[in-house]
Amino acid sequence: MTATAGTVTETISAPLSSATVAQLSEAAGDTAFLAQRRTEAHAAFERAPMPTRRDEHWRFTKLRGVELSELPTVVAATDIEAARERTATSLTSAVDLAGELLHVNGVTVEESITRAADLPDGVVFSSIAQAAHDHPELFEAHFGTVVPTTDSLDDKFVDLNTASLAGGVFLYVPRNTTVELPFRADVVLTSGGAVNWRALIVLEEGAQATFVEEFLSTDADYAGLSNAVVELVAGANSRLHYVTAQDYAVPVRHFATHRVHAHRDATVDWSAVGLGASMGKTRMETHLVGAGSHVKLTGLYFVNGTQQMDYDTYQLHAAPNAYSDLLFRGVLDDKAHSVWRGMIAVAPGAQGTDAFQKNSNLILTPGAHADSIPGLKIEANDVRCTHAATITKVDPEQLFYLQARGITREEAVKEIIRGFFTDVLDRIEVEQVRDQVRVAIWDRLDA
Amino acid sequence: MADLIIKNLHVSVEGTEILSGIDLTVRKGEIHALMGPNGSGKSTLSYALMGHPSYEITQGSVEFDGQDLLEMSVDERARLGLFLAFQYPQAVPGVSVTNFLRMAINAHRGVRGDGRNDDPDAPKPIKIPEFRKVLEEAMELLKVDRDLIRRYLNDGFSGGEKKRVEILQMALLNPAIAILDETDSGLDIDALRIVAEGVQKLVTERGMGALVITHYQRILNYIEPEFVHILVDGKIVASGGFDLAKRLELEGYAPVLESFGIEAPARVGAGELAGTKA
Structure with a gap:
């Protein structure tokens, strides 16, 4: 040695x-x-x-x-x-x-x-x-x-x-x-x-x-x-x-x-x-x-081609009065596929748990596909747990509205994507990183 | 001349004909009011003119600024100077009013993408100080609250806030012809006056043409149209001057229509047709 x-x-x-x-x-x-x-x-x-x-x-x-x-x-x-x-x-x-x-x-x-x-x-x-x-x-x-x-x-x-x-x-x-x-x-x-x-x-x-x-x-x-x-x-x-x-x-x-x-x-x-x-x-x-711990988890993904993003998230509340808040948002283009499987588990005795999980996906093409599977496993009785999963297409009414202001369809779609990501970007607390990630994603949109 | 010339326009939604031959010409500097009971096809006309994909043009033509409007995409229509103030403006979460306004102005200038371009002759995006100046002016004119433009577009806005932001967009985009689709609904009387005066100012000072679509007569106390048209069951059944709107207010729809030799549709009750109902 x-x-x-x-x-x-x-x-x-x-x-x-x-x-x-x-x-x-x-x-x-x-x-x-x-x-x-x-x-x-x-x-x-x-x-x-x-x-x-x-x-x-x-x-x-x-x-x-x-x-x-x-x-x-x-x-x-x-x-x-x-x-x-x-x-x-x-x-x-x-x-x-x-x-x-x-x-x-x-x-x-x-x-x-x-x-x-x-x-x-x-x-x-x-x-x-x-x-x-x-x-x-x-x-x-x-x-x-x-x-x-x-x-x-x-x-x-x-x-x-x-x-x-x-x-x-x-x-x-x-x-x-x-x-x-x-x-x-x-x-x-x-x-x-x-x-x-x-x-x-x-x-x-x-x-x-x-x-x-x-x-x-x-x-x-x-x-x-x-x-x-x-x-x-x-x-x-x-x-x-x-x-x-x-x-x-x-x-x-x-x-x-x-x-x-x-x-x-x-x-x-x-x-x-x-x-x-x-x-x-x-x-x-x-x-x-x-007890009393506080975790915020923010996920953002943007995939195209035949990329596959597979996230398995787990929020284990093993102690009382803890707070966890998860938000994952993704945009899928071409034939991309995302999987988000989230689980909130609350152990016996973890009273006063406050837990959230939400996954939203914006699908740009008929070939793209998102699987979104939230789950709860609760073994305490005084808890607040919520979960939500959404998979949406670009809203044609939003598109029409933006186009009615002279913005081309292509630019309007990009703006809707930017809007979709804004909430998750705003959650990134490290300011320099947040700004850089924003610029990088906007650049990718224009690429 | 950037006139809007509608000839024999037939429009269907999901196979059902809603408009059955509209003839209407709106020239720059003119104010037209299009009135009619609910379900007469007023909003259909505004959506069809702007190019909403759900509204199918089955017959007729629309010329705008000497060009075939119906051949153009929605955004081309807008950039050519046609503006629709929506009855129900769409929320776009995550997109701030300010950014959206700048984007719309740049789109009207013909700027592509973020405006980064090697071509010295390419259209340039509006400079920030200039944008700030025109925005301040328009906000002052329409008494738009500063906090409102920092928020996400129409997201959680009250009915009145939405309508003001519609007219704010109109003031900034400087259209040749604006269609105001029930802009009066959802506005209290003070807001209505401010918005109507703003529209009037754009007509007087910039020569904008306006097609004011309204169910009620009350907005016409502030915007005085030269031409008033009554739409019933997808057809313009009567046209006249401002006195026609006044008569509707005093007499209600049915007697006025009768004086033109038209029977009011049976499905519409008298109360529905009373022009003064507000």
């Missing part, structure tokens, strides 16, 4: 096996803790069945052609300059930052990490490998606690992520510490690569911070695979802003699990933007584990 973290510089093109796991563990300079987690995850990965369309949460997911047994164990960071150039035009590029990190394929580029000179004492912003070495107590206390390794088929991709780990971000904000500017991570897929991304964000009691991540690819024609796991810990009375944007090239297939634990009186404002990838299977889970 080396004393410092190693950066994985070589691709291990053989698929995951006990031998490649050992090889990767060595190359990554794993601490004992990480080596053990990696081995456990690999074993769980081998035991967990591959999901199929007969499985409840994978009913709509196009898994054909996703051959995990052929996936390289890890792909090194290649074409770093191209990756860096790509990030210059990302949705969140112009944001003033407290820290920045570039992750290419499976590996975090250590030299890319920057930190503002005036970061408060105790704030850690580093690669996962470095954090495991430099801050073992902090790291080991949280890694795998929000998204643990299990044998469940639903966690097959999580286990793969942990077993293949060679990078990612660790952000730690100590007690009662506020960092005003956002931290950002760019996760880039380059030609011939595969992305394995992990984030562990920990806000201690009373801390405040913003984390923005964006998934991008350099090659518009490359159909790579991406697998992400994001663990968010919002400590008691903390305030976390989290933005995750997925703007991969269309052929990419993306799997992700994002989960937050909101502790007592924590406030989490979470926004997800989905624009790219041919298929995105994304779990977004809010676990309100502390």
